[in-house]
Amino acid sequence: MAKLKDLASMEDRLVAGHGLCLGCGIPLIFKMVLRATEDPLIIANATGCLEVCTTIFPRTSWNVTWIHSAFENAAATIAGVEAMYKSLKRKGRIPKDKKIKFLGVGGDGGTYDIGLQALSGAVERGHDIVYVCYDNNAYANTGGQRSSATPFGASATTSPEGSQSPGKLQWRKDLTKILVAHNIPYAAQSSPHRWQDLYNKAKKAFETEGPAFLNVLCFCPTEWKYDESQGIRLAQLAADTCIWPLYEVESGKYKVNYKPKEKKPVLEWLKPQGRFRHLFKEENAPILEEFQKQVDRDWEELLKLESF
């Protein structure tokens, strides 16, 4: 078990001075993820909040080797770096004892949507890479448009609530399970409010031989519209309501890492967030009911998968 004191004394690989919003979940996630390996590391970052806010030329917040090429191709880019590593190791142009880890990162836009094909291809080919998605449920970098990770009923700028619409009418895409279906050695969901869970999973992912995927819920005060001091509490509530279960799948075996003693109603997670405010109008009561039912069904299914 890692001790927080030891982790705190490690050098940051994502350093201060970036322009991410006050209360953003991204730096918390990556400061922890990047502590989970001490090997030299190369990161390929998809276009998005993290990329834009950390690398405004001529400054950078990255204290580690980092590359950005486009929005939809972080997985393919890091796969290319890894392929070159294999080649040059074989040809003897990288010393045998030099170990490098390869990390692709993107938001839900760059991962669930536009980058899904490249990610699917990269993990199917078995590159020895880790991919971490920070899922803030929207295209936050461009002002909060819907993504396939935007929750049912949420108002986003391209799925706005209005007199004729209760917001987004579709359920979230279950990306973690899509990755599991690729039969990769390691896939997991985590959240920044449980630092130990996040650290352990990132460490496992880095230690995995072959592709590993980590999907991390990332609170976003700007697009979720809540008091920015409440991010960690919202992350906790996402786990306690089972909206964002913490689990991992190692070689096909499911393990749920957190089971709330008392499962909280989804309302507790929805209420503090402005993007769901309209759901509390009387006419939208069926949407709230459907929301709860779907979360219950998903949670039951996950528990069943674990018991296999």
Next chain:
Amino acid sequence: MSTLKTLNGNQTIAEAVRQIDPDVVAAYPITPSTAIVETIAKFRADGLISGEFVCPESEHSAMSVCIGAASAGGRVMTATASQGLALMWEMLYIAAGLRLPIVAAIANRSLSAPINIHGDHSDTMGARDSGWIQIYSEGCQEAYDNFIQAFRIAEHLDVRTPVLVGLDGFIISHSLEVIQVEDDAKVKKFVGEYKPVYPLFDTDRKMTVGPIDFTDYYFEHKRSQIEGIENAPPVIEAVGKEFGKTFGREYGFFEEYRMDDAETCIVVMSSAAGTCKDAIDELRSEGKKIGLLKPRVFRPFPHQKIAEALKKTKAVAVLDRSSSPGAFGAPLFTEIRSALYDYQERPPIVNYVYGLGGRDIMVEHFKDVAQKLEKIAETGKVEEWLGYINLRE
């Protein structure tokens, strides 16, 4: 030892890849370049190359893998055509912007719609502003020779710009030709060791590659990228000369065929130039003073040299195997017409679009063009500046 082999265009590229053994090949199969990718895969399976072969799920990812791999610090190539190159389009600009010396073989093919698998230059012409150097090949031997030279040009420290080598889909990619395949060691020596520039693998440097530029830096960075391709001409020339010294076949920016005393001239690239040479021979035997100028390097465009070669003629026809809808002429025409603008003494010039979707162009078509050129030379007037060859209208 240099040997004669009967190979088609795709095989000649694959043969060059085997000899050069790039560190990473990332390519997605597409007609008519598929056989390049398949042959490389088989070379890897048989242990004939030691580099990594990656077969991604799309051309967009193929170019993205190339970009990651080249940034990491090694020699990289790919092959594609048509829709594949179109799908790479976004990444072509990024490869050039990041100054990565990637080499691509393109079996030139038309673009949809309508879908068509045959040869024309729409694909690479569509990428003409992407920042890549473009070299076109008349036949299999040229494709082989150009591909080998491409690495030297791309990787030159003054250039550091990706290069694509075009070979006409099917007409070259699938046609057999007896070609001189040079000695493995000699080819390796000519291409030389790869020298990485700011490789990601130098992890102690902790570099940030591809950061975001706002209005304060983007323009300067783009300008410095343009300098790379502007630096290419002397390198292309030197590499072409050295290739000639080493292997006996010298290359320049374009080929002039029977141009010495030519009064009229046809400008045409790639495989059609071969047919055009036959037409020129026949016309010459009839006493017509006509010549051919075959551009080899389209980007950077050797505007001054071409203008110098054409300025004294009495009429020029530029034949394009692509169109630029709504523009004042197809790509090669607009370049050449513009290149001649500064010359007081300049010939009238006419544009013909030919061969879209692989439509044949035959000796008689060139003869028709020659006849029209003769009339233009006589009158000094171009009645219609654009025509189409072998088209039912």
